[in-house]
Amino acid sequence: MNRRAFLKSANFAGLAMALPATTFASEEKRAVPASVSSNPKTILLKDYRPRSLYKVLVTHIDKAKFPIIDMHSHPYPKTDGEITTWLKNMDECNVEKTMILTMTTGKEFDDIYVKYSKYPERFEVWCGLDLSGHGKPGFPDGAVKELERCREKGAKGIGEIHDKGQGLRSGKSTAPGIHPDDARVDAIWEKAAELRMPVSLHVADPIWMYQPMDKHNDGLMNAYEWRLDNQPNIVKLPGMIDILERTAARHRKTTFVACHFANLDYDLAHLGEVFERNPNLYADISARYAETAPIPRFAAQFYEKYSHRLVYGTDMGFEKEMYRITFRILESQDEHFYEIEQFGYHWPLYGLGLGDEVLGRVYRENAAKLLAARVG
Ligand SMILES: [Zn+2]
Numbered sequence: 001m002n003r004r005a006f007l008k009s010a011n012f013a014g015l016a017m018a019l020p021a022t023t024f025a026s027e028e029k030r031a032v033p034a035s036v037s038s039n040p041k042t043i044l045l046k047d048y049r050p051r052s053l054y055k056v057l058v059t060h061i062d063k064a065k066f067p068i069i070d071m072h073s074h075p076y077p078k079t080d081g082e083i084t085t086w087l088k089n090m091d092e093c094n095v096e097k098t099m100i101l102t103m104t105t106g107k108e109f110d111d112i113y114v115k116y117s118k119y120p121e122r123f124e125v126w127c128g129l130d131l132s133g134h135g136k137p138g139f140p141d142g143a144v145k146e147l148e149r150c151r152e153k154g155a156k157g158i159g160e161i162h163d164k165g166q167g168l169r170s171g172k173s174t175a176p177g178i179h180p181d182d183a184r185v186d187a188i189w190e191k192a193a194e195l196r197m198p199v200s201l202h203v204a205d206p207i208w209m210y211q212p213m214d215k216h217n218d219g220l221m222n223a224y225e226w227r228l229d230n231q232p233n234i235v236k237l238p239g240m241i242d243i244l245e246r247t248a249a250r251h252r253k254t255t256f257v258a259c260h261f262a263n264l265d266y267d268l269a270h271l272g273e274v275f276e277r278n279p280n281l282y283a284d285i286s287a288r289y290a291e292t293a294p295i296p297r298f299a300a301q302f303y304e305k306y307s308h309r310l311v312y313g314t315d316m317g318f319e320k321e322m323y324r325i326t327f328r329i330l331e332s333q334d335e336h337f338y339e340i341e342q343f344g345y346h347w348p349l350y351g352l353g354l355g356d357e358v359l360g361r362v363y364r365e366n367a368a369k370l371l372a373a374r375v376g
Helices: 003-015 080-093 106-116 141-153 183-194 220-225 237-250 259-263 268-277 296-305 320-331 356-372
Strands: 021-025 056-060 068-073 095-101 123-126 158-163 167-170 173-176 199-203 256-258 281-284
Touching: 056 320, 068 356, 080 095, 080 106, 080 320, 095 158, 106 123, 106 141, 141 183, 183 237, 199 237, 199 259, 237 256, 237 259, 237 268, 256 259, 259 268, 259 281, 268 281, 268 296, 296 356, 320 356
Parallel strands: 068 095, 095 123, 158 199, 199 256, 256 281
Antiparallel strands: 021 056, 158 167, 167 173
């Protein structure tokens, strides 16, 4: 059974039970792909689809325990009908509002804005940056001007802005060699503070992507798909974290939301130190569920300690099943389950079993505070 088919049947089973439903059963019963050899000497890691045989708790959570503000999503739907489906999925999963990080400016931004601004209670549309003038003397005047125009149009934040080590990127617009702490972009972040627009900033990528793609790489299959080890002349992960810190320190009035735990999911203690030093920095937890679920006790302690600095995010489409995997990881205490098709890693996952207070903050309260700070 492929992932979709499995999830459908899992949903069906979930509907029949009280919510959240807990059963004692062995893990999912996915069929092994036909291409997989039955000879362990020739099975490839990319085809490895282990099934847990443990008779342990399996929790189905259809609806998040508290209402959610999703701080990291993108305009995935291609039609108005798909937007309606998304809204229905949000209702069923208890997602109150979603930030649409468009990464665009100009007409592209305006077109997306028209589609989502029909639902002001459910979506916020954030703009990108026009970095096209980066080689010219007047930079970043044009970028600042376009930012003001987008704000006027209705953009309430900026994102997602990337720097994976080669310089700033906003969708298709790039500024090679200019990192966010560069004096040449000071005026952009200062304008963001003046306009009270938070900045969703993605620096680096998970640690496994920088390692050699060999037998020692713990996250091999997903790392290979997003590999950075073969990129010459990039600022590596620790260097990017320093850049993030310098950016936050240079612009204390600007609120930065570092995407994906600032890619310090492998070293949460370091992220804690970064938080301590930078009061204007938050982190979203989007698309790093698989990287934190293998260390449930340490991750849960981190959530507890920094529950006021973390915000929920997805970054993984708009299917109900996608939301529900995040609920299972954050809320349940399930052990040793797999979500290989969703996340790409071969390793088993564990529920963090976060308490109500932490869940309430991460799901909604922190984001609500951050967004409310823009008014007045
Ligand atoms: Zn994203």
